[in-house]
Amino acid sequence: xxxxxxxxxxxxxxxxxxxxxxxxxxxxxxxxxxxxxxxxxxxxxxxxxxxxxxxxxxxxxxxxxxxxxxxxxxxxxxxxxxxxxxxxxxxxxxxxxxxxxxxxxxxxxxxxxxxxxxxxxxxxxxxxxxxxxxxxxxxxxxxxxxxxxxxxxxxxxxxxxxxxxxxxxxxxxxxxxxxxxxxxxxxxxxxxxxxxxxxxxxxxxxxxxxxxxxxxxxxxxxxxxxxxxxxxxxxxxxxxxxxxxxxxxxxxxxxxxxxxxxxxxxxxxxxxxxxxxxxxxxxxxxxxxxxxxxxxxxxxxxxxxxxxxxxxxxxxxxxxxxxxxxxxxxxxxxxxxxxxxxxxxxxxxxxxxxxxxxxxxxxxxxxxxxxxxxxxxxxxxxxxxxxxxxxxxxxxxxxxxxxxxxxxxxxxxxxxxxxxxxxxxxxxxxxxxxxxxxxxxxxxxxxxxxxxxxxxxxxxxxxxxxxxxxxxxxxxxxxxxxxxxxxxxxxxxxxxxxxxxxxxxxxxxxxxxxxxxxxxxxxxxxxxxxxxxxxxxxxxxxxxxxxxxxxxxxxxxxxxxxxxxxxxxxxxxxxxxxxxxxxxxxxxxxxxxxxxxxxxxxxxxxxxxxxxxxxxxxxxxxxxxxxxxxxxxxxxxxx
Numbered sequence: 001x002x003x004x005x006x007x008x009x010x011x012x013x014x015x016x017x018x019x020x021x022x023x024x025x026x027x028x029x030x031x032x033x034x035x036x037x038x039x040x041x042x043x044x045x046x047x048x049x050x051x052x053x054x055x056x057x058x059x060x061x062x063x064x065x066x067x068x069x070x071x072x073x074x075x076x077x078x079x080x081x082x083x084x085x086x087x088x089x090x091x092x093x094x095x096x097x098x099x100x101x102x103x104x105x106x107x108x109x110x111x112x113x114x115x116x117x118x119x120x121x122x123x124x125x126x127x128x129x130x131x132x133x134x135x136x137x138x139x140x141x142x143x144x145x146x147x148x149x150x151x152x153x154x155x156x157x158x159x160x161x162x163x164x165x166x167x168x169x170x171x172x173x174x175x176x177x178x179x180x181x182x183x184x185x186x187x188x189x190x191x192x193x194x195x196x197x198x199x200x201x202x203x204x205x206x207x208x209x210x211x212x213x214x215x216x217x218x219x220x221x222x223x224x225x226x227x228x229x230x231x232x233x234x235x236x237x238x239x240x241x242x243x244x245x246x247x248x249x250x251x252x253x254x255x256x257x258x259x260x261x262x263x264x265x266x267x268x269x270x271x272x273x274x275x276x277x278x279x280x281x282x283x284x285x286x287x288x289x290x291x292x293x294x295x296x297x298x299x300x301x302x303x304x305x306x307x308x309x310x311x312x313x314x315x316x317x318x319x320x321x322x323x324x325x326x327x328x329x330x331x332x333x334x335x336x337x338x339x340x341x342x343x344x345x346x347x348x349x350x351x352x353x354x355x356x357x358x359x360x361x362x363x364x365x366x367x368x369x370x371x372x373x374x375x376x377x378x379x380x381x382x383x384x385x386x387x388x389x390x391x392x393x394x395x396x397x398x399x400x401x402x403x404x405x406x407x408x409x410x411x412x413x414x415x416x417x418x419x420x421x422x423x424x425x426x427x428x429x430x431x432x433x434x435x436x437x438x439x440x441x442x443x444x445x446x447x448x449x450x451x452x453x454x455x456x457x458x459x460x461x462x463x464x465x466x467x468x469x470x471x472x473x474x475x476x477x478x479x480x481x482x483x484x485x486x487x488x489x490x491x492x493x494x495x496x497x498x499x500x501x502x503x504x505x506x507x508x509x510x511x512x513x514x515x516x517x518x519x520x521x522x523x524x525x526x527x528x529x530x531x532x533x534x535x536x537x538x539x540x541x542x543x544x545x546x547x548x549x550x551x552x553x554x555x556x557x558x559x560x561x562x563x564x565x566x567x568x569x570x571x572x573x574x575x576x577x578x579x580x581x582x583x584x585x586x587x588x589x590x591x592x593x594x595x596x597x598x599x600x601x602x603x604x605x606x607x608x609x610x611x612x613x614x615x616x617x618x619x620x621x622x623x624x625x626x627x628x629x630x631x632x633x634x635x636x637x638x639x
Contacts, residue, residue, distance in 0.1 A: 037070035044182040072097035075219040081175035082124035093154040101218030118195035132188030192226035241531040260378030267544040293337035330363035353389035374528035387515040422463035438492035489516040547574035547597040
């Protein structure tokens with residue numbers, strides 16, 4: 001008998017070899033119809049994969065993320081098949097599923113692909129899908145695989161790094177590709193297809209290699225799903241932070257300054273300052289002390305921390321000074337500097353925890369093709385803090401940081417997020433520093449804290465920082481893509497590398513534990529997602545300009561300025577529109593700039609010390625005294 005353990009712990013028994021589809025049929029015909037992939041003993045497989053021993057099994061449908069992964073991975077084969085039919089001289093490379101759809105990197109040689117070609121490829125994909133052919137995965141020897149792809153240097157490079165027994169091909173219809181597996185049962189499940197765009201991409205992400213064409217696509221089991229997706233895509237374009245940032249005067253980029261280095265305009269700077277003040281106040285209540293560190297550090301600092309070994313070759317290169325052998329680096333991380341701040345003092349267990357906070361700007365070299373507005377830049381500011389505590393204090397401190405992060409998210413309307421426990425890859429430990437013992441303690445502490453706080457978390461292996469595991473807060477943008485914002489990390493390793501210690505109750509030296517944390521993550525990425533989530537309609541307390549005063553003629557500009565000053569005295573910030581324009585145009589412009597309040601003043605308002613109030617999205621609120629408006633505003637703006 002073969003015992004199959006399902007995710008709910010139930011066990012089903014079968015006589016002889018079976019497949020995941022057989023298991024689905026034993027549960028219900030409806031489940032069998034909807035099952036498109038499976039996880040067998042931790043590995044994603046086809047529904048026809050033989051099961052010959054006791055196993056764990058998870059059946060996947062389109063509604064599961066991994067079900068979508070199989071669907072989109074299989075669709076990448078359909079895309080590649082269609083491309084080869086139109087461009088038989090093209091060289092295929094890799095075609096993975098991604099969070100929203102899939103792509104295939106292709107070397108088109110002397111030919112090229114443009115947007116006018118998208119429709120014919122979509123039609124060919126669906127034409128081939130209708131044949132309802134099955135995906136067949138089978139092993140191939142290394143010699144035969146190399147022979148098959150003798151004229152494709154990209155595939156032969158991939159095959160050369162594999163061993164006999166690790167190589168499989170997948171065939172459907174008249175198309176065969178090098179593939180590891182994880183497909184849907186047949187092509188007929190794909191009912192709708194869209195080529196989204198094509199962009200340049202270097203082979204294996206290396207700028208030294210040839211630039212290929214990356215063709216992005218997405219498919220669905222129903223045309224209705226594609227229609228809804230395209231509607232969301234249009235909404236996402238409307239909310240794109242790059243578009244809104246320009247329209248609202250939040251930030252800009254300059255070729256002369258350099259790619260990936262944002263310039264914050266006055267309104268953007270005001271927005272950042274409000275966010276910093278908001279978090280600073282919360283941190284002060286939680287016992288943080290504020291520090292400041294330089295934008296550069298001696299190379300030896302990052303050699304000690306391990307950042308040089310891990311990232312040095314791919315980061316901004318060292319800055320040389322006139323002194324022989326003296327080198328500095330643009331700061332890639334704040335944590336080594338904070339370790340050195342901790343070392344300035346001599347601490348007892350009674351002094352701990354020490355919580356050092358800084359809005360510290362760091363610099364990391366991102367390839368030009370990876371840069372994307374504010375979400376991926378080369379210079380960014382982290383709302384960074386490092387907590388040095390005793391092992392006994394670790395759990396309580398970690399839970400307090402979770403509370404702080406959730407407070408930040410709630411205050412700013414981030415409700416669509418998941419938490420991810422990012423652990424090291426147990427099969428590739430050389431990527432990380434530190435002992436197994438310390439890693440286990442750190443990972444156990446994060447999981448225990450997440451469970452105690454009732455977080456609905458997922459575990460991702462291989463996503464830890466090189467020095468410790470993390471709890472990451474993954475927020476969805478307007479298109480449903482996940483971005484890491486807040487992060488909390490446990491670190492036993494940097495205190496060892498920097499020889500940090502405190503005097504214990506036994507009067508002996510002990511190592512502190514270090515918590516790295518950043519509720520925003522980076523100011524740049526946080527503001528990008530905030531722009532897209534709000535479409536530029538920021539919470540009232542956060543709006544860079546919270547009002548504009550519209551005098552109906554120049555005779556009332558002085559009164560408008562007087563009212564503006566009264567509001568500024570109550571920390572309500574805004575501006576006076578002194579332009580010689582009609583009031584209706586001023587109102588329309590204020591609406592476009594997403595200003596929360598428009599205060600119209602003329603002869604009557606000046607004579608009675610009042611303002612006529614309009615609120616964006618609500619219209620006319622009537623006439624109020626300035627004092628009444630201040631009270632109304634403060635009530636509405638409460639966090």
